[in-house]
Amino acid sequence: MNIRPPKNTRTEPLTLKERLAALRNLPALFKLVWETSPKLTVVNALLRIARSATPVALLYIGKLIIDQVIFLTRHHSTDTTYLWQLVGIEFGLAILTDGLSRAITLMDALLGDLFSNHTSVKIMAHAATLDLDQFEDAVFYDKLERARQQTVGRTMLLSQVMSQVQDLITMGFLAAGLMAFNPWLIILLLIAIIPAFLGESYFNDQSYALTRGQTPERRELDYVRYLGASDETAKEVKIFDLSGFIIDRFRHLSNKFYRENKRLSISRSLWGTLFAMMGSIGYYAAYVVIIIKAVDGSVTIGGLAFLAGSFRQLRALLEGILSRFTAVSQGAIYLRDFFEFFEIKPKIKLADHPLPFPKTIQQGFTFENVGFRYLNSERWANRHLSFTLHPGEKLALVGENGAGKTTLVKLLARLYDPTEGRILLDGIDLREYDLADLRLNVGIIFQDYLRYQMTFAQNIAVGNISQQFNRPLIEAAAKQSLADTLAAKLPGAYDQQLGKRFAQGVELSGGEWQKVALARAYMRDAQLLILDEPTSALDARAEFTVFERFAELTKGKSAVLISHRFSTVRMADRILVLEKGELIEIGSHQELILKGGRYAELFNLQAMGYR
Numbered sequence: 001m002n003i004r005p006p007k008n009t010r011t012e013p014l015t016l017k018e019r020l021a022a023l024r025n026l027p028a029l030f031k032l033v034w035e036t037s038p039k040l041t042v043v044n045a046l047l048r049i050a051r052s053a054t055p056v057a058l059l060y061i062g063k064l065i066i067d068q069v070i071f072l073t074r075h076h077s078t079d080t081t082y083l084w085q086l087v088g089i090e091f092g093l094a095i096l097t098d099g100l101s102r103a104i105t106l107m108d109a110l111l112g113d114l115f116s117n118h119t120s121v122k123i124m125a126h127a128a129t130l131d132l133d134q135f136e137d138a139v140f141y142d143k144l145e146r147a148r149q150q151t152v153g154r155t156m157l158l159s160q161v162m163s164q165v166q167d168l169i170t171m172g173f174l175a176a177g178l179m180a181f182n183p184w185l186i187i188l189l190l191i192a193i194i195p196a197f198l199g200e201s202y203f204n205d206q207s208y209a210l211t212r213g214q215t216p217e218r219r220e221l222d223y224v225r226y227l228g229a230s231d232e233t234a235k236e237v238k239i240f241d242l243s244g245f246i247i248d249r250f251r252h253l254s255n256k257f258y259r260e261n262k263r264l265s266i267s268r269s270l271w272g273t274l275f276a277m278m279g280s281i282g283y284y285a286a287y288v289v290i291i292i293k294a295v296d297g298s299v300t301i302g303g304l305a306f307l308a309g310s311f312r313q314l315r316a317l318l319e320g321i322l323s324r325f326t327a328v329s330q331g332a333i334y335l336r337d338f339f340e341f342f343e344i345k346p347k348i349k350l351a352d353h354p355l356p357f358p359k360t361i362q363q364g365f366t367f368e369n370v371g372f373r374y375l376n377s378e379r380w381a382n383r384h385l386s387f388t389l390h391p392g393e394k395l396a397l398v399g400e401n402g403a404g405k406t407t408l409v410k411l412l413a414r415l416y417d418p419t420e421g422r423i424l425l426d427g428i429d430l431r432e433y434d435l436a437d438l439r440l441n442v443g444i445i446f447q448d449y450l451r452y453q454m455t456f457a458q459n460i461a462v463g464n465i466s467q468q469f470n471r472p473l474i475e476a477a478a479k480q481s482l483a484d485t486l487a488a489k490l491p492g493a494y495d496q497q498l499g500k501r502f503a504q505g506v507e508l509s510g511g512e513w514q515k516v517a518l519a520r521a522y523m524r525d526a527q528l529l530i531l532d533e534p535t536s537a538l539d540a541r542a543e544f545t546v547f548e549r550f551a552e553l554t555k556g557k558s559a560v561l562i563s564h565r566f567s568t569v570r571m572a573d574r575i576l577v578l579e580k581g582e583l584i585e586i587g588s589h590q591e592l593i594l595k596g597g598r599y600a601e602l603f604n605l606q607a608m609g610y611r
Contacts, residue, residue: 022333025332026157029158036114047104054093059310062306068083070301070302127144131347132410132416133347140344143337157328164324164325178314190318199275225250351434356434357434361425365430366424367421370421371420372416381407382408385582387586389412394572394574396568396575396576397575398569398578399577399579406446413439443523443528444521444529444532445518447562449514450462453502456492457495459520461523462520463524478494481515528559529554529559529560569589577599
């Protein structure tokens with residue numbers, strides 16, 4: 001269990017040019033946020049604009065209050081009407097400021113939840129358009145994982161950008177006062193802040209490079225965590241005593257990540273402390289200048305408070321803006337991972353003018369020198385396949401594991417397109433037909449079918465989800481697969497929750513699950529039915545009964561059967577024998593036995609086991 005980073009995984013820090021280029025992702029982000037909720041986006045923006053004006057207003061009212069108190073003290077005046085008016089205004093501004101801040105936080109939270117849901121749906125919808133072999137590629141999975149990570153918290157990027165605008169407006173008001181007093185204070189402030197900004201930029205780059213480089217091993221860590229604590233793996237973990245091995249692997253990976261993150265965090269903390277000290281020196285140098293001016297009478301005490309407060313807030317705002325700029329550019333870089341996923345396009349192209357699937361197949365499916373090779377693989381899964389599956393014919397596929405049987409049926413259902421050659425349906429290339437219509441007319445059940453943690457009825461309905469509420473059809477499909485007797489035994493019948501993941505769930509045996517899975521094939525009126533070893537958990541008699549029933553129920557329809565039991569295989573009209581992905585024999589059971597080739601050899605080997 002050692003997942004190596006793909007060749008194109010980048011681990012070095014990004015250049016300034018790449019960081020700036022990443023900002024081009026922001027308009028696309030704003031478009032996504034606007035799609036999520038235009039109303040909340042507008043309200044959020046208006047609240048932030050209003051909030052940007054309150055800091056300078058509070059400081060100025062505070063200055064007036066201090067100056068008024070000093071005036072009343074010096075003149076021994078008892079007329080405090082104006083003073084209390086100022087206090088009332090300041091109190092109102094404080095309440096308004098708090099209310100605006102809470103409203104902005106609320107808007108951010110609501111928009112964040114909606115955005116996370118919206119982008120998660122977009123990822124699932126796009127993933128549904130991609131090809132099966134793309135899901136079998138490690139590089140693809142890294143991109144998918146990084147895209148998933150970006151669905152949560154990406155509205156923070158919008159919040160940060162809007163906060164930048166809000167703080168810039170506030171800075172404009174505060175800077176105006178300082179510029180009027182002494183322009184050099186602004187320059188001193190910038191000199192004190194720039195080192196911290198550069199330091200943050202550097203360490204954010206390092207953090208991004210580290211996180212991106214860890215993606216493949218992070219997936220392994222998640223997988224190991226799943227192996228160590230899952231109902232699906234528990235029995236093998238116990239029987240093979242794998243807990244120690246799994247825990248050691250988890251500990252090795254998690255400690256590796258900890259050491260790498262610790263090294264970067266310590267370095268960031270030390271340099272951050274140094275840069276903060278430089279910022280403090282700049283702030284107090286400016287503070288000394290203001291105090292000197294107040295002592296010699298150039299400004300009032302209220303003015304001192306206003307200027308000191310303005311400088312302090314300007315420093316905090318400027319630090320926030322520079323730091324946030326780094327975070328925004330960093331977020332835009334991460335955002336690139338999100339949009340890169342949507343740039344992945346399926347290799348299975350839809351026809352410009354797709355043909356409808358024939359109402360009745362006339363000539364059948366014809367393979368013309370078909371070959372298929374998986375992505376990044378030098379070995380051919382199938383090669384030189386030339387044969388015809390005739391209308392209404394039952395064709396069995398025979399071959400050892402890895403002979404290419406499952407790949408062949410996936411090509412037939414157009415889950416893959418041939419790497420070479422072509423597949424014809426009634427003399428027309430399969431790629432010319434409407435893909436959705438083709439899939440609707442092909443019923444296929446694989447050996448590794450899913451056991452959905454859903455109700456009994458829903459587990460069957462996934463075979464034709466558009467008919468999920470058609471209870472008569474579901475019950476008819478269950479009867480055809482012999483799953484109806486199982487439903488009758490369950491406490492909740494067809495509404496019984498299956499699996500142990502949720503409350504009141506009931507776990508089925510392997511054979512029982514297979515009957516439920518088989519019912520999915522009968523949920524649609526498909527012209528081609530494919531059974532890829534879905535009955536392997538049944539005993540020989542039960543499997544024979546299922547296939548006998550299958551043959552009876554599919555009269556007039558084409559079917560492809562994959563089974564390792566020759567008692568079942570011999571029921572087919574013809575048998576196609578595969579070896580290393582190539583067709584070596586095809587014919588009926590009797591023809592192949594008389595031929596005395598590979599099929600006869602395999603048949604006799606299995607027959608010996610029953611003697």
